[in-house]
Amino acid sequence: MESIWLIPLLPGIGAAINGLVGIRFFGKRLAGVLASFMMGWALWLSLVAFWELLGDEDRFHQVTVASWIPPIPLDTVDGIGSFSVDWSFTLDPLSAMMLLIVTGIGFLIHIYSIGYIEHEPRGGVARFFCYLNLFCFFMLTLVLGSNFLVMFVGWEGVGLCSYLLIGYWYQKKSASDAGKKAFIVNRIGDWGFVLGVFLVFFTFGTLDFRAVAEAASHMPVETAAVGFGVISAICLFLFIGATGKSAQIPLYVWLPDAMEGPTPVSALIHAATMVTAGVYMVCRNAVLFTHAPMVMEVVAIVGVLTALVAATIGLVQTDIKRVLAYSTVSQLGYMFLATGVGAFGAAAFHLMTHAFFKALLFLGSGSVIHGMNEEQDMRRMGGLRQYMPVTALTMAIGAVAIAGIPPFSGFFSKDEILFRTYLHHGVFVPDKVLWGLGVVTAMLTAFYMFRLINMTFFGAYRGPAWGHGAEDHGHDEDGHGHAWHGPHESPRWMTIPLVVLAVGAMLAGFVGVPIAFEAVWPWTATIEHFLHPSFVAEGAHAAEEAHHMSLLGELGLMAFSVLIALGGIWFAYRNYVERPEAAERLAESLAGPHRVLTNKYYVDELYDATVVRGTMGSAGGLWTVDRQVVDGAVNGTGWTTIAASWVSHVLDKYVVDGLVNLTAWLCGEASYAFRRAQTGLIQNYAFVTLLGVFAFVTWFLVAR
Amino acid sequence: MLEITPLHYSLLSAALFMIGVIGVLVRRNVIIIFMSIELILNAVNINLIALSDQLQDLAGQVFVVFVIAVAAAEAAVGLGIIIAFYRNKETVNIDEIQIMRW
Amino acid sequence: MLETIVVPLAKIVVLLNAVLVAVTFLVLMERKVIAWAQSRLGPMRVGPYGILQAIADPIKLILKEDITPRKADKYVFTLAPIMSLVPALVVFAVVPFGPDPFYYLSDINVGLLFIISVTSIGVYGIILGGWASNSKYPLLASLRASAQLISYEIAVTMTLVSVILTTGTLSLVGIVEAQREGGLWFAFVQPVALMLVFIGGLAETNRAPFDLPEAETELTGGFHTEYSGMRFSLFFLAEYANMIVISAIVVIMFFGGWLQPFPNVPALAFLGFVPPWIWFIGKIFLFLYVFIWIRATLPRYRYDQLMALGWKVLIPVAIGNLVVTGILKVAL
């Protein structure tokens, strides 16, 4: 465990090698294998660290590598505090879980990428793996960082890598635009995060998570009765940060656009790891948030609204990756819903299962896109089951998992969230409203996921023809020099990660079986017990809130949600497999809502009209002011100066210059007498020096 | 005469120093003037080394090392100037290098 | 009296004669080895297999007319070959041929620096020889040669510093002793340094592929074009003596001087029956053979390429080696 600092460093080294040397010199395979090897090594170290953590009583281990910022006196609320930051890393259950997710899924995605990226030019491959490794470096720093500032380094770093990777095909304008969008939107969130960090230091005088939690646990809980206090402010700011990184309302708009990046990137960054950083951060500060119930309520509302809105948009999207993107937003909403109702364990659990099945789905979609020669539109697919059986099967597993059908992983985590929401008593919102919205979202989820599966893998093939005389679909522009021979299964490099992830998506849920199943499965709620120490302050005794309900009621809820999900699946099956034309009729009959959904509620347009136009408009206004008023003033000043200077000039020329010239003339006349001493012969000057020495030595001789 | 004291070294140093000074004053070839300066520096070094040995203090030797470094720098830059000058004027006679007076 | 004057004097006489005789036979060896490399026989007439050629060559050179060009600077012209040879021979004062004081003239505590500084004097012979001839080609060649020598001297000296760093002593005997105690020749500890010193040594002795100063196809004989007879043979002697010096430095610094291979391995202890000085001289001749071998094989560098190699490759690598050595020295 002492060497956990090595875990982020290894991909960092890989990135450095690939970036500094690889882009010029490495072959494609070498770059990929090097990056994957570094990730594999990091995975191995993570597993070792995890094993050691299991054997550790404290479930907490902190390693300080070096001092970063030496103590600086800074103002805090308690007078002058000492601001010092170390490069220190924490291993506790939460970070250990994240560690395994990041290294494990990261490793699989690296391997997958070797196959996915092989048609890129040589330097591009090394650049890609450099970025990917760099991302893992920062993500691991974020996860392991034991104080806000180290986390912030990782936080910004993953933002940077996300930008770089979204814009990986930077020649494509849409890709570079999407990268910039992601970067700028994230900056808004970071603004909140940074303010939160400032406030944390100002309040607690430290940035260490554990110390902050410890200090916060001694402060009163800021319920509605107590009022909106400093902890609530901190939490709100931090949550703004989280909305940016985790794509929640109102800052979710960047994530769908981020699908311009290569698919492994979408899987790793925009589904499995980076976007969950916000959730992770909220969980990490669970103690703070539990002391601010009003903010918790806000989190829950934002979460559930995001989940619902994204799910509805996802219903009508036709781009396979965009469906998944909105699905990701929606699932992240679920996670925030969970944190909002205080179920941090459930949030983390859903984070983990989501990482599995969403990475799986993305990689599967990548495989489909790869096999369809960069085709992303689902309307051009269909019936691909027979061409790419492995992809179809694994993606179907992923879809079942996300829909929440037992015993696949999604069922356990999502059900846990819904169950906890059901039990939650809100501050502003009436009880069960959040739950109701969550259930609706669950149904929508099941529907759009199976819509995706059905449109892609079932039904008739609707894509372009291939072979001799095939219609050229403009796909030759993408620079892949190879001819397309129809949809095909992807290479081994890509399918093996799919299979591994599918197994994970199937089985990951069993670490968090609900207590209701105690009778048939003795190891219930393992993960929540495991994670619990991370969510309470050190001193606080581990009093788990008892969420009790009758066994029957709990099972009923589960059955209800499963039924809902099955309903969604059935609806999708009816509309897209049995009677494909039904979907179009439905769309026509609901033309208005359909158009709204297709245009994503016009949010982008809204932002464009308000924020972007507003900024541009005000900039134009300011420019006008600048030109008319400021420049006018400057020009006026200039004219005045010219006029004044003319007066001054006259004075200068005759009076001042006259004096100066007179002086110079006098000097010049006088210097004729003296200038003979300046012979220009250096040796004469040296002679004078020697004369001085002579005088001095003579004085010395005589005076002694 | 037979017992060599630091005074002997100092006087040797003084004599060599003055030889250097005379060289600087008498010769007109800039390069030889530079060499005379090197002689002066060496005279100083002899003094430093002798007194370092006498006073059992390494500072003298350290200073000699620095003097040698300075001499190297001086030679490099000085000779660079001579070369540059020679390229333009085709002379190294110091009496012809005097147009910057007045 | 015996200890302080007679014995050292006798050693000096023996050593100088040995070196000069070794040089004459080295010339023969070079001719023979190159001839074999070129599928020729080499000198065969004088003595059996031409062995006495080693005697005949010097005699011929000594008996030849010693021409001094009319416009040459006579004193400097005479002095230059001497200034070239003397440093090459003086170096042998500190070269240890064996472990006991019997085998060397002196073991001073700045031995390596002494060698470096004395060899740096040798460049005067070349410059002055070229200048005093009062002729274009020799002057060009001598300026080239001295620039080459000074450039490569920087690289070699820097590299030797990294070896000094590993031993902590400047004494040549101390360096060899350090290799005995370490049980490993420095060739294995400092392989980069070995390559640098060897390449630098080739350049400093003006040997192929760095034999620009005497590139006969380009500058008709280099700085000693105007020399003949005895004075030429002094330059000649100096060059070959320098080869021996460089070989000796390489052997002492990297191949354990008089030590047998792997001195600490008991299984190889039987090699101890060979006297140390034989090991030493044997290794030197091995390196001289490599020198000759390279000359028979490689074409010649161009002057700018040679300087680029020195300044852009060898010196940076030497500095890098020094830094790495320093870091390792501190870290270990």
Add this chain to the structure above:
Amino acid sequence: MAEAIVFWTLAVLILGLGIAVISARSAVHSVLFLVVNFLLVAVLYVTLNAEFVAVIQVLVYAGGIVVLYLFVVMLVNLKKAPERYADPRRVPWTGTLLAGAVLAEVIAIGVYSTVSSDGAAATGGGLGADTPFSDCGSLVSCNTEQLGWVLYTSYLIPFELASMLLLVAMIGAIVLAKRHL
């Protein structure tokens, strides 16, 4: 005795060669005398138990700086005699006399102080202090390692400054001497 012989021989040679340096007609000869002079000074250092400095003197002065001089002398190879023109205003002989006078005065001071100071310690180790030179093995002498310690501890900053000076000089010399930058 031996020390005296060595000293006087060296002193005479050093001074003689010094005079030769400044009086040689040809600059090349001057350089040659200078080299030999430096080598002899190095020998003098050895007698004063400063081997390291002696070797540095040979390596840097004789092997480096003077080679530079030689290069320049050859590059500035003039067809016309470099010292043909003499400015009428120069004062060489007065200067020489003055230098001689200063030397005489210095000698006088030295001799005078030797005669007058019995307790040399009072003047801070006066020049004439008749403490004989120490043998090898003391703290100061014969010790390259000691010199290294002092150089890298007490005199570290001057040492680094000297290296900066050399760097600056190097760049300056390149800029000055390069024809087309």
Add this chain to the structure above:
Amino acid sequence: MTLEAPRASTTQFDTDELVINMGPQHPSTHGVLRVVLKLDGERVIDADCVIGYIHRGIEKLSENRDWTQIILLTDRMDYVAAATNNLGYCQTVEKLMQIEVPRRARYLRTVLAELQRIASHCLWLGTHAMDIGAMTVLLYAFREREFVLDLFEEFCGARLTYNSMRIGGLPLDIPPGWDKKVLSFCDLMEGKLNDYETLLTNNRIWLKRTRDVGVISGDEAIGLGLCGPPLRGSGVPRDVRKDEPYAAYDELEFNVPLGTRGDTYDRYLIRMDEFRESIRLVRQAVEGIPEGPIMGKVPRLIKPPAGETYHAIESPKGELGYFIVSDGKSTNPYRFRVRPPSFCNLQGLKRLVTGHLVADVVALIGTIDIVLGEVDR
């Protein structure tokens, strides 16, 4: 290098031009060539070739010799490739007189010409490598050249100036067993070529000395009138054997190696390939020698009809052409003019060396492969 700097005027301060003579007694000018180099430092800014040191007036001399005697004179032009000189002359006269040469003679002429090419290239390789400092290759290449000379000696009795052809055919038929020896020489030579290439082709120093040295583009090479390997090194596919086949070349298979960069290294590679092509040609020709006479129907008194003709062959150095005018009355040519490849290629030297260092000059003289006997005639 401010040695004896000739100064145009005192206003030009920065010109340090140095004029040095390379040759006529210089080890690497391949004979008595004198090159006047104008140097800026070590960089060549101008070069003038001074030739004529061994001018013997061969062209004028030929106008006073009868047609058969001239063959002897042609031996003395490119004295390291005498057989090709003979071939060119004989074919020109045959063209003038419209004599049919028997097939056997044509095959034998091809064998001789290609053996001569191998010998000439051996000499070039040795001296070129020697100039750049690889002394061992010289002796290796000369060893193999000796074998060729032995073959010639066995055929015609001479080792350098063969006088090996006659107008209308050959003076002698080959000795018995000669063809076997030629074939075994071909096998030997192939192995030796690999030896040379091991020493040079991938040698870093060799690459440094030849790569990108003396680069000349194809257009420029044509403009300067270069021919032979220097022209083909710049990628111009010009080979008289292919373009205007003579002797038996139209019946044999061979490739014309071409360079891409036009630098010294490419010219080196081309000549190494030409070695191999020549061996291939010799093999084919020797194995395909037909039976039959070795002399065509030639009148006892050779007296071509009045007229003029030009005929060129591909000598080892390049395009060797003869221009002959006959007045139809006398027994000697009215006008005799040679277009020597060495002379034409030497004109490119100034262009090649300008901007390079002095040390490259020897490499470049080596790469254009001149023989002063041919340049001066």
